[in-house]
Amino acid sequence: MKKILVIFGVLMLVVLMCGCTELNGSDDSQQVEDSEMSRFVGTWQNSEYSYQTITCFSNGSCLYLGEVGDYELKDGKFVFNFFILGESFVHDYVFSNNDNTLTLTRDSYTGVFYKQ
Numbered sequence: 532m533k534k535i536l537v538i539f540g541v542l543m544l545v546v547l548m549c550g551c552t553e554l555n556g557s558d559d560s561q562q563v564e565d566s567e568m569s570r571f572v573g574t575w576q577n578s579e580y581s582y583q584t585i586t587c588f589s590n591g592s593c594l595y596l597g598e599v600g601d602y603e604l605k606d607g608k609f610v611f612n613f614f615i616l617g618e619s620f621v622h623d624y625v626f627s628n629n630d631n632t633l634t635l636t637r638d639s640y641t642g643v644f645y646k647q
Contacts (some may be wrong), residue, residue: 567604570630575644585644609635 543624577583585596593602593611600613609624620634633644 553591564604570626571602571609571633572645575633576647578643583642584647 571587572609572618575585591601598613609622622637631646635642
């Protein structure tokens with residue numbers, strides 16, 4: 532009977548350790564995603580059209596040309612979701628210049644934005 536209890540105890544310990552490892556791994560990936568999202572926070576002005584600004588807030592909401600929406604990273608893409616328009620715009624993105632320059636590309640559009 533003691534052997535069964537010892538074996539059961541060892542198995543429970545292994546299961547708990549595996550569970551903790553899994554949780555820590557998911558925390559790491561969440562931290563990476565949060566860190567990447569934080570790079571977008573702030574006001575960005577288009578280098579070609581100064582009236583075009585994007586303001587990204589830390590809570591995931593954004594303003595673009597007076598439209599309220601939210602933004603997210605999805606499959607390595609930067610996505611704007613606009614409520615009133617009912618549309619989403621998916622962009623490839625590249626940061627440069629110590630994260631002070633953001634280049635967004637979608638289809639034939641390329642916009643370069645500078646952090647204000």
